[in-house]
Amino acid sequence: MSNPILQVSGLTMDFGGIRALNKLDLDVHAGEIVALIGPNGAGKTTFFNCVTGIYTPTAGDVLMTRPGDKKPISLKGLKPNYVTQKGLARTFQNIRLFSKMTVLENVMIGRHCRTKAFILGAVLRNASTRREEQQIAEMSYSLLEKVKLADLANELAENLSYGAQRRLEIARALATEPHLLLLDEPAAGMNPQETQALIELIREISSDGQAILLIEHDMKLVMALSDRIYVMDYGKKIAEGNPEQIRTNPEVIKAYLGEDVDA
Amino acid sequence: MFSLKTLRTGVLISLWFVFLTFPLMVIKVDPLERIIQWRWKNALLVGIGTFLIYLVVQYLNYRKEHQPPAKVEDTKDQVSFIHKFIADPIQRKLLFGGLLVIAAIFPFVVSTYQTNIMITALMYVVLGLGLNIVVGMAGLLDLGFVAFYAVGAYSYALLNHHFGLGFWEVLPIGGGLAAIAGILLGFPVLRLRGDYLAIVTLGFGEIIRLVLENWSEFSKGPSGISNISRPGFLGMELSLEGSILYMYYIMIAFMIFTIFVVNRLQDSRLGRAWIALREDEIACQAMGIDKQKTKLAAFSLGAFWAGLMGVIFAAKTTFINPASFTFLESAIILSIVVLGGMGSIVGVIIGALVLILLPEYLRALSEYRMLAFGAILVAMMIFRPQGMIATVRRTYRFQKK
Ligand SMILES: Nc1ncnc2c1ncn2[C@@H]1O[C@H](COP(=O)(O)OP(=O)(O)O)[C@@H](O)[C@H]1O
Numbered sequence: 266m267s268n269p270i271l272q273v274s275g276l277t278m279d280f281g282g283i284r285a286l287n288k289l290d291l292d293v294h295a296g297e298i299v300a301l302i303g304p305n306g307a308g309k310t311t312f313f314n315c316v317t318g319i320y321t322p323t324a325g326d327v328l329m330t331r332p333g334d335k336k337p338i339s340l341k342g343l344k345p346n347y348v349t350q351k352g353l354a355r356t357f358q359n360i361r362l363f364s365k366m367t368v369l370e371n372v373m374i375g376r377h378c379r380t381k382a383f384i385l386g387a388v389l390r391n392a393s394t395r396r397e398e399q400q401i402a403e404m405s406y407s408l409l410e411k412v413k414l415a416d417l418a419n420e421l422a423e424n425l426s427y428g429a430q431r432r433l434e435i436a437r438a439l440a441t442e443p444h445l446l447l448l449d450e451p452a453a454g455m456n457p458q459e460t461q462a463l464i465e466l467i468r469e470i471s472s473d474g475q476a477i478l479l480i481e482h483d484m485k486l487v488m489a490l491s492d493r494i495y496v497m498d499y500g501k502k503i504a505e506g507n508p509e510q511i512r513t514n515p516e517v518i519k520a521y522l523g524e525d526v527d528a
Numbered sequence: 529m530f531s532l533k534t535l536r537t538g539v540l541i542s543l544w545f546v547f548l549t550f551p552l553m554v555i556k557v558d559p560l561e562r563i564i565q566w567r568w569k570n571a572l573l574v575g576i577g578t579f580l581i582y583l584v585v586q587y588l589n590y591r592k593e594h595q596p597p598a599k600v601e602d603t604k605d606q607v608s609f610i611h612k613f614i615a616d617p618i619q620r621k622l623l624f625g626g627l628l629v630i631a632a633i634f635p636f637v638v639s640t641y642q643t644n645i646m647i648t649a650l651m652y653v654v655l656g657l658g659l660n661i662v663v664g665m666a667g668l669l670d671l672g673f674v675a676f677y678a679v680g681a682y683s684y685a686l687l688n689h690h691f692g693l694g695f696w697e698v699l700p701i702g703g704g705l706a707a708i709a710g711i712l713l714g715f716p717v718l719r720l721r722g723d724y725l726a727i728v729t730l731g732f733g734e735i736i737r738l739v740l741e742n743w744s745e746f747s748k749g750p751s752g753i754s755n756i757s758r759p760g761f762l763g764m765e766l767s768l769e770g771s772i773l774y775m776y777y778i779m780i781a782f783m784i785f786t787i788f789v790v791n792r793l794q795d796s797r798l799g800r801a802w803i804a805l806r807e808d809e810i811a812c813q814a815m816g817i818d819k820q821k822t823k824l825a826a827f828s829l830g831a832f833w834a835g836l837m838g839v840i841f842a843a844k845t846t847f848i849n850p851a852s853f854t855f856l857e858s859a860i861i862l863s864i865v866v867l868g869g870m871g872s873i874v875g876v877i878i879g880a881l882v883l884i885l886l887p888e889y890l891r892a893l894s895e896y897r898m899l900a901f902g903a904i905l906v907a908m909m910i911f912r913p914q915g916m917i918a919t920v921r922r923t924y925r926f927q928k929k
């Protein structure tokens with residue numbers, strides 16, 4: 266078997282005295298949908314932040330093997346923009362769109378790291394710059410069609426509904442042409458119909474060959490989509506396996522699903 | 529409409545103003561007679577004046593609060609008249625054509641003195657547009673803009689003095705040196721945000737001025753550098769009036785060039801990145817935007833323009849010293865950007881013309897000029913905080929083929 270796209274080993278993150286991540290191991294292989302679940306405060310978002318360069322982890326390593334590469338590259342300590350350039354894109358749990366920009370422009374920002382025009386290009390607006398601009402817009406628009414937001418392309422992002430904003434974040438992340446897409450609670454705040462549509466969207470993205478790692482609380486979505494599930498609590502991995510194994514794992518039921526049963 | 533409480537506050541405010549302006553308005557020392565005149569009448573006038581202004585402000589506020597709730601289409605009405613006017617291509621061409629004709633014949637219908645003032649105003653237009661790239665578009669509060677202006681001016685003065693280099697040769701050099709200074713300063717300080725960035729850039733501006741003042745072997749200190757050459761026209765020496773005329777047209781050309789560049793930057797990949805960076809830095813970086821590089825581009829572009837204007841300033845006045853590059857200068861340029869309407873090209877132009885020309889024509893009020901200037905600024909901040917021309921950002925319009 267080839268190297269996993271993402272291979273995290275011994276990832277540890279301390280905030281002052283708090284150990285938010287404790288020697289975490291996690292792999293994602295090409296074409297997989299992997300879920301990362303756990304109670305609130307377990308350290309899931311911190312995990313994403315460490316992998317994408319927003320935080321520098323205290324210890325451990327983050328390796329990435331892009332399709333076609335023989336040897337993995339380390340993402341540890343890279344700035345977020347380089348991580349994205351290497352092919353890892355994410356969405357945010359607390360939506361971080363550019364609210365005063367249009368829906369289309371938000372996605373166009375995602376194309377930034379795959380395009381080149383700079384000061385001279387902007388001022389001269391030569392043929393290649395014009396062509397690039399056109400391609401940015403066209404590709405962004407087709408991504409909006411994919412997430413069913415094309416009708417709202419010229420609307421300001423802040424005017425979108427909650428569910429639409431989450432889909433826009435996905436489109437924006439896809440615009441960076443990632444090898445691995447990280448989704449942080451993509452269904453949070455969605456109604457059942459929206460969640461169903463999201464499940465279909467994620468399936469569609471996955472069937473394009475995109476590897477996906479997602480954090481989610483909605484068990485229906487997690488069980489429906491995931492090939493494999495990691496469960497963490499207090500910064501530690503407590504279980505790992507396919508949906509069936511996780512559903513019946515006593516540790517998990519105690520730490521996490523148990524909450525739901527009691528409630 | 530006015531409750532007893534508002535009236536009482538009004539009286540208190542008026543008394544406070546009388547007290548504040550007391551040394552200025554009431555006491556007058558007559559050094560010849562060696563007596564002090566007490567001009568009590570002025571105190572009364574200040575008191576009554578303040579009270580009346582207070583009532584007017586209260587009334588306006590009252591009106592604003594008790595208006596029927598704004599209709600939905602009002603958001604469209606907020607788009608300033610000028611932006612609506614030039615949105616139409618034919619009207620835009622007509623307006624620009626008309627302005628160009630007026631600009632071309634302007635020096636022939638007014639005195640040389642007026643032309644000279646207009647050159648200064650145009651320089652501030654370009655400086656404002658340059659700073660607008662940094663503050664308005666990229667959202668970096670730069671209070672040391674004048675430092676780059678000084679770099680440009682001293683580049684020309686020194687290269688001209690020591691090596692006899694001409695205006696057109698030094699123009700790109702001055703701009704380039706200022707841009708390099710921008711990059712050098714930008715590297716360490718652009719990690720800072722908001723207020724911190726403002727303070728560091730302010731400090732940098734003062735450092736440059738102090739160096740120029742104290743490093744006499746290099747810059748001739750406070751006495752400055754004189755006899756700087758004016759720009760030559762095809763190798764000819766021009767008369768004073770001829771060179772003022774020449775300068776005027778150079779500035780017009782410069783302004784058009786700057787508007788062209790800024791306009792294109794706004795609609796580019798880089799311009800979009802600036803706006804995004806202003807909104808959310810973390811999201812920007814997560815989308816693959818190099819924060820450092822993008823901010824540096826804005827900072828050094830602004831510095832480049834300041835450098836160009838510095839060269840022009842040195843050539844126009846033929847004499848420079850560090851006193852021309854104080855913080856006040858940065859503050860004026862920033863006021864132009866903020867008052868005109870941050871991010872709006874039209875706003876910055878109008879802001880510069882008003883802010884530079886108004887004090888000239890307020891000379892009639894001579895000693896109260898600065899006071900009037902301050903009052904106008906304060907009034908603007910109260911009644912039109914978005915600037916004279918509210919910005920409407922042009923968004924990308926996608927046409928599906
Ligand atoms: N920047 C930070 N500084 C200090 N503590 C943090 C920071 N970010 C996260 N934490 C802590 O790390 C723990 C995990 O948080 P988080 O990763 O957001 O959890 P989850 O996403 O699983 O709900 C929490 O206890 C949180 O308080």
Ligand SMILES: [Mg+2]
Pocket residue numbers: 309310311358
């Ligand atoms: Mg979280």
